[in-house]
Amino acid sequence: MSDSADLLDETVPHDEEEQVTHKLIGEIVDAISDSDAALAHGLFEDLHPADAADAVEQLSYDQQIALAELAPRVFGGEMLAELQDDTRADIINELDPGHLAEAIQDLDSDDMTLVVEDLDPEMRARVLAEVSDSDRERLESSLAFEEDTAGRLMQREFVAAPTFWSVGNTIDHMRRAGEDLPDLFFEVFVVDEAFKPVGSIPVSRLMRCGRDVRLADIMVAPQAIIRPDRDQEEVAYLFEKYHMISAPVVDDDGRLSGMLTVDDMVDVIQEENKEDMLALAGVNEAGSSDTVWSSVRARAPWLLVNLGTAVLASGVIAMFEGAIAQLVALAVLMPIVASMGGNAGTQSLAVAVRAIASRDLTVSNAARVIWREFAAGAVNGLIFAILMGAIAGVWFQSFTLAWVIALAMIINLACAGLAGILVPLGLKRFGADPAVASSVFVTTVTDVVGFFVFLGLGAMVLL
Amino acid sequence: MSDSADLLDETVPHDEEEQVTHKLIGEIVDAISDSDAALAHGLFEDLHPADAADAVEQLSYDQQIALAELAPRVFGGEMLAELQDDTRADIINELDPGHLAEAIQDLDSDDMTLVVEDLDPEMRARVLAEVSDSDRERLESSLAFEEDTAGRLMQREFVAAPTFWSVGNTIDHMRRAGEDLPDLFFEVFVVDEAFKPVGSIPVSRLMRCGRDVRLADIMVAPQAIIRPDRDQEEVAYLFEKYHMISAPVVDDDGRLSGMLTVDDMVDVIQEENKEDMLALAGVNEAGSSDTVWSSVRARAPWLLVNLGTAVLASGVIAMFEGAIAQLVALAVLMPIVASMGGNAGTQSLAVAVRAIASRDLTVSNAARVIWREFAAGAVNGLIFAILMGAIAGVWFQSFTLAWVIALAMIINLACAGLAGILVPLGLKRFGADPAVASSVFVTTVTDVVGFFVFLGLGAMVLL
Known part of the structure; x- marks a missing residue:
């Protein structure tokens, strides 16, 4: 203490x-x-x-x-x-x-x-x-x-009382029961004759009622009744949304069999957040483990995938070897287009993954959010197209090069916005975790589009 | 309901x-x-x-x-x-x-x-x-x-009882008080004659004790006593760590003045996680806002910073224009070295930011974690050096090019590991949020080092 x-x-x-x-x-x-x-x-x-x-x-x-x-x-x-x-x-x-x-x-x-x-x-x-x-x-x-299900997380110690009991019966029962009760509890679950939960009463309310009051008169319907095979992330979301402190878990017949409490849900929330954040950065589950070897193992798989996509992007560059040999400025500027696209895509992606996790992005507003991401990408693309066009124009003394990079920037940032929202939504549609693998797909899009559009326009216009 | x-x-x-x-x-x-x-x-x-x-x-x-x-x-x-x-x-x-x-x-x-x-x-x-x-x-x-302080978050409704009261006194008081009590509460705070909190008793324990038991005999010292100017993130960390359900807040004289409850802390935890995740991706505070314009405003600042660092990296490439003009393969392969470094750096960074947020990374183990990140980067660098060396060797039919890209890969991934841990630790040392701005610094390091080492080695050896 x-x-x-x-x-x-x-x-x-x-x-x-x-x-x-x-x-x-x-x-x-x-x-x-x-x-x-x-x-x-x-x-x-x-x-x-x-x-x-x-x-x-x-x-x-x-x-x-x-x-x-x-x-x-x-x-x-x-x-x-x-x-x-x-x-x-x-x-x-x-x-x-x-x-x-x-x-x-x-x-x-x-x-x-x-x-x-x-x-x-x-x-x-x-x-x-x-x-x-x-x-x-x-x-x-x-x-x-x-x-990672409710059944694993629940504790089998809880306080249940039948509907026909009074407050006094319940308090007397708790005083007698002693050891069999959980260390701490916040609600008494009211059960019917089949031991199905039909109500709950916060202990603080129970305590303030007279001994003669019947439980049936002060209980409220449980905010949620949890099945034991329910995924812990969904359960934690219910706790968070409805400000729940504890919840009853039932067996296949709907009989009360356990209790979940908010302190365990806080751990679940932190674990899921950590997983999302590490997954977005391309680190496997055992991300925070201690040794060099476990760190290498947690990271190598996504580096391998990234190597594949980087080679793919290089293949796009190789298509324009002749253009680069004639105008090296293209090689100097091409990483800027790709990098800005990668950044804009990562921004959209983080907002989208977060919105999916918090259930803010749904079928009702998906169309609007997709439009917003595309438009925000295009507008930022326009802003940075002007800026970068000016820089390239002054640097290489070429008006044509300036508008080539400007146009490539607009196209790539608009694609980045779209990829940042469509990739996680697509993964979710196919039942995959939107956080895992999203980054690699999005940066592949922004690298390939960035190199192809910039070098392609450059080759067409400048040579 | x-x-x-x-x-x-x-x-x-x-x-x-x-x-x-x-x-x-x-x-x-x-x-x-x-x-x-x-x-x-x-x-x-x-x-x-x-x-x-x-x-x-x-x-x-x-x-x-x-x-x-x-x-x-x-x-x-x-x-x-x-x-x-x-x-x-x-x-x-x-x-x-x-x-x-x-x-x-x-x-x-x-x-x-x-x-x-x-x-x-x-x-x-x-x-x-x-x-x-x-x-x-x-x-x-x-x-x-x-x-974002405890004072803003606390509620001024709580249940306090003097040390000399019995369980019976307390229950009678709660029944009488009615409206002035909070809707829900989980602990009774025990106060001394100066109204300073000296103990707390979970309502579930109070309820199970006989009416004659004195509060002083069943209370435990509060797990934490919160000052109202305390940052909400620190308070949420205490709730999470000690599985607290509520906590007393005191005024400047140490007198009980409010109560914090775990459901509000769940909201704080989610908010802080969201901020960290969006900050790592370079999105400003108002990240999930609705309109195109607010999205543009939330993202443009970090895109501007990224543009600056991308131009810097291009400046490094420009130093080797002559080499690229002679051997276009350098331009084709250079984004691979930078991209792999950027990915490895982002992995280290996400692990570090998470470990700092959860207080797992401290002065006691910082040296070991820095070594681990450097070594994990170097080992992954070695693995992907062999792989990419082989790919480059076959692609461009050049043994020299193969080992140039291999060596550049090892150096850049080791630097990526170091940057991924040192940048957030450095930001924290200077009182900044380790999540904000870290990404941009880390990818600047990996771009600049990647281009410089690969092109520099290439220019030295191949021409």
Whole structure:
């Protein structure tokens, strides 16, 4: 638990307010290299699990593994749940199955699943053999759902009450139930006789009503009822849109079987945002992983695709070798047309990917948005055509070269705007992620069009 | 409130589950063009405010303004609060101040502030004149804080209880207080005699304790106590890291003055992610705005900067005009070296910007991450040097050209890795946003280095 005095001291600059300081990391690294288990445990003792996870993430892969061997108790259940997915996957397979089974036993079922799902099959079997029967049952049914679905993310601890109960019945039930309830909850789900969720009541409202009030009179229809096979991104979107704090998850028969809470959805939102951003830049899933080799593996595939498209663009240039040999100014200026197109295309693309992710770009306004992107590209093309035409005209003392590059600029930036919106929309239409691969397609269009139009016009007019 | 039966019907494909359908948007557009106010009001009547806001965002700017004139009652307080910032700013200045004052009167103070802050000064004064004295006081003190700070975002409705109260006292107080409490709350803040927050108790825990239990015995220290001038991005980071649901905000004397809740933080997280993504692609703030002109304005500045750097890169090419005139293959191949460097640099940059935003890249591991990016760039450079060397060798039947492009590729991709990490770190060191302007700097490096090394080596060796 952080010291509130620290957080309040305005004279402390932002970085020193952090629990995980550069000094602490240095001490942890020293404890690891000195194999001082007691010191390592001591350094982590007072840290919030989230801070402990942050500290571990600052270490190199080798240091993380050494720490796991030296001081396994540092890796408690809550801290493991706080680690980033790739770090956790690296570390847990190095821990003792008995330790792991003990570490996760007090976690809510969603966090328990988070830890166990990253284990190798053999390790997973050994950990499952060590946990209690009821935990094993919960884990196995969670793991039966696909990754990145509501079923994987939900916790099986929730508070449900039948419609005919009063506020007083419900409060008494919660006081009695104790351990079986989740650590924290924000809504009581009201269920009918078939255990289907028919309403929800925020705890803060429940608390303000008299004991005699019937639940049926104060409940509201749940904002959303989630199926367990629903993709986590869609669920997070519902939470965000309707400002939901928790939501019921039902099984195939519509019976209440779990609960999703907003703090887990915040993690999903961040994960999806990170994926979109890295995908746009052409980095595969394991983008933020630690080692040189994993970084190379995460990036090489898209560099390979880019090499292919760059060679294609070069093929276009090669068509005009004769023109370039006669007028080298064409070679000097051609990257400007391609680069401006690439930039304009990337701008359109980022706006489009963002609008698709936030559901702002739909069939109802697609035509208008496509027109806007085309027109914005063409208008910017006109602005920079004038500017670049003037520069080229002065530089190479050629009025003809000036208007060739100007015309190429207008055409390429208008195409860039179109490609920036049509490529992600096309990918989405074919069921692909609009963020993945879009960049490469768009820059291929802008390179090929840019080189072809500029060199083609140049060859026609100038030679 | 959505119909739960709809949400459960698995035979309904995803898009039709939406409340805001293409059909509905079409009907709204028809109602606007027919000036049918009753129909417009009717179409919006049963929509959740978030869905109503989504529907309005699907309309063009002109349609939005026409709808505001035709059917102002569509723009209720909750719906206005749900609109995206730029859409809301466009619309509210077209509404009648009296209508606005009435629409916002039932909102929590944070949502009220959200609506009023976007008004023109004159409109704002007129709305403030119409609201109740207590609302005006709250609004004026919220508006006194900077935009994008905790003070602007916080709501002034919260539940506080002194340390010496029992659970029973607290519940009785909440039942009595009624209207003055926030619509929803998740924690009771425990305050000392100076009204400083010293603890917090989740409502779900309070509810499960007996009436005689003293608050002092069940409270925990607040995970964070927020100053009102704190930047919203930092606050959202705390919420995300510590899985917080609400947090107390204090005034200069440390007295409890407001509350932040996680649903508002979800909006902040999305806003900051959107800004980072658009900034990386070179789109200014108003990136998703509706009209062609606003799109042009949001993008032209970075296109201008890109034009400058593209001309710079062309200047490098111009240094080797003689070489190109003798060996046009240099002009054909040079964009490949630059393009591969640009891609590798963008990959490093996206990973770095993401790691800085999530606080994973710190002074403790910066040296290791810089090394990793350099090495990953160099290794990928080696891989694609071999591949591209082979392609160039076969294409132009020249072993010398093959190893010139291979060597240039290694050097440019290693520089790309370094630039991708050093540029955002450098911007951060100088207090700038690492996402803004990074792309342009990185691609300038990779263009200039790529052209210079490839053409320079080519000129030296081949001629």
